[in-house]
Amino acid sequence: MLARFNLDFSGRTVLVVGGSGGIGNAIAQTFRGHGATVHVWGTKADARAYADVADSNLEGLHYQQMDVSNFDAIESYQPPFDRLDVLVQSQGFVLYRRQEFEIPSFQKVLGVNLTSLMACSNKFEPMLTKSRGSMIVVSSSAAYHATRGNPAYNASKAGAVGLVRTLAQTFAEKGVRVNGIAPGLIPTRLTAITTDDAKRSEAALARIPMGRFGTPEEMAGVALFLASPLAGYVTGQTILADGGMLL
Structure with missing residues (x-):
């Protein structure tokens, strides 16, 4: 039966929030490649x-600026597409040097x-319902362990x-599947404070059974699977893709 499933997304429309760099960009380009x-x-x-951002490749993608912390802007957004099959939410933000202990930073x-x-x-649920589509939320392995110095990041990812579980339960009767990905340490601009520091990088690698960091493209592979018919009976799940770090 699986032979009839494929990873061809021709004719499908995908929106990747936070798709300009890092994991989100790899996901966007992987869907485009399919x-x-x-x-x-x-x-x-x-x-x-x-143009000069190292982990960004916008070739062939349709780009629009959006401040996702401006919820009114999201609500009033007029999409340049009339259907949406996959919504990937890969937005992410962190503040270091204990800034997140201050309430304004925590809230931000x-x-x-x-x-x-x-x-x-809320904005795209009607379009996903119409297409019986899929939503994928990129969180973090930080959702499952303490992150010293970053209480807001930790709380947001947990x-x-x-939220993935609750939205999956809510949208299931509408034919919309909601799943997530929890990446481990993936070298991007967001994680450079660890992956670009020799001492921190060595300590981090010592905790990963596979002995290496993951890649944005590997996270994109998980997203492709979750949006495909291969995961047609999967909803409410967040896949931990961390090289065994939390085993």
Whole structure:
């Protein structure tokens, strides 16, 4: 029976929130490589502003600027597409040097990493219902362990895992599947404070049974699976993709 399933997304429309760089960008380009028309949201004014960003490749993608902490802007957004098959929410933000212990910073991180997930879900649920589509939330392995110095990031990622479960239960009767990915240590701009530091990198690798960091492309493979018919009976799950780090 599985032989009839494939990973061809031709004729499908995908929106990747946070698709301008890192894991989100790899997911966007992977869907494009499998035939989808892919739109991405990022924070910069236009696609040209990402020309010198190392982990960004916007070739073939349809870019639009969006501040996901502006919930009114999300609600009033007029999409340039008339159908949506896959919504990937890969927005992420972290503040270091104990900034997250201050309430304004704590709220700012939660606004981007958690509340905006709900805002985007509300905005695009009608389109996903019409297409009987799929939503994928990129959280973090940080949802499952303490993160010293980053209480807001930790709380937001744990909240994202819980939100996936509740939205999956809510949307199941509408034919919409909701799942998540919890990446481990993946070298991106967000994790550079660890992966680009020799001492921290060595300590981190010592905790990973596979002995290496993951790649954005490997996370994109999980997203492709979750959006495909191969995962047609999977909903409410967040797949931990961490090389065995939390075993």
